[in-house]
Amino acid sequence: MTELPEGSGLFPSTEHDKLAASDDVSLAAWTRVWADLGVRHAPLETFEELIRHYCEPHRAYHNRQHLAECLHVRQLVNAACQAPAEVDLALWFHDAIYDPLRTDNELRSAQWLDDVARDNGLDEETRRRLYDLVMVTRHDGAPATADEAVLVDTDLAILGASFERFEEYDRQIRLEYQYVPLPMYRQKRRQVLERFLARERIYTTPLYFEAFEQQARENLARAIPRLD
Template sequence: MASGRFYHNAEHVRATLHALDSRGVLTPALALAVWGHDLIYDARAGDNEERSAEAFDGWLASQNASADLRGEIRALILATKHNTPPVTRAEALLVDADLAILGASAADFTAYDAAIRQEYVHVPGLLYRVGRKKVLRGFLDRERIYTTPEFAELEAQARENLAGAVGRL
């Protein structure tokens, strides 16, 4: 993974895998999707998930993965755009695991929030604050941040973390 990744890096992959595994829901397809979901991450681009899905699909094809598996992994990776509700249970689990950091301890969330700011250091302060508030409020405005029972216990802490971050912006 390239430099300039302060959050979307190998530690995020490890944490996402752990979030699924510790809840007993990690499948081979989910593991592959976790490895591929942030394969390409450019804070200046808006098509990271599409590019990651394409690159990972190329790798899966080179490994002679079935068309069904490749389609499933592509859909899982694209679900991590977080712009539409997940369609399948596997998508919901991956999305919840990807967002698990929102419901982490206050200290871990603060470190995550600082790492995201580092990834977007190219964005001037005022523009960053406006954009970041919009993203964080988007999660707060959801009826539920976590849609699976396995991650429901993170909801209250996530809301507290997000509200605090919005307030600080």
């Protein structure tokens, strides 16, 4: 098994690391993932629209920082994928639509990706896999494929980030749900975190388990009592 630093070492912390991670959400990175899927001319307007969405002012966590971290961690961990480019494209879209007042964000994001994939000539089977990859980030069931497992583990890697980054993430989530009265927010947030901590494994894939599991359990065990 490949030796990896603990999860905290896989998240950008220094300004240099953050700058490097920002390259993962560049036009060059966007063009590269489409090229890997056999599409010569990546849709520029879609890239620009995606970036606008990830920069919406109501997003405190589900924003460009989160997208950059996901793409950065996916590349660094490099867990086995059947179709890495499909996983990366699904990551670009997994929070493309995000409104904390709605419950269909993943569905609308998956539909957007399907429209873009169809318009750019991807075949029906590839489109189905991409759709399923985005939908699995609802985190309401076990991933059905190795690629879905990698995508889910990447999305959840934040739970195993350094204590400082996890604390920032926790504050960011509260900002996104600031319209919820604090007692109700604490109750619902506690339920979410407890469900993750109660899992036999938070991370399905061996490399993500090795990199993030211990730190994630420490972060969750520290955060949950504060929600009493």
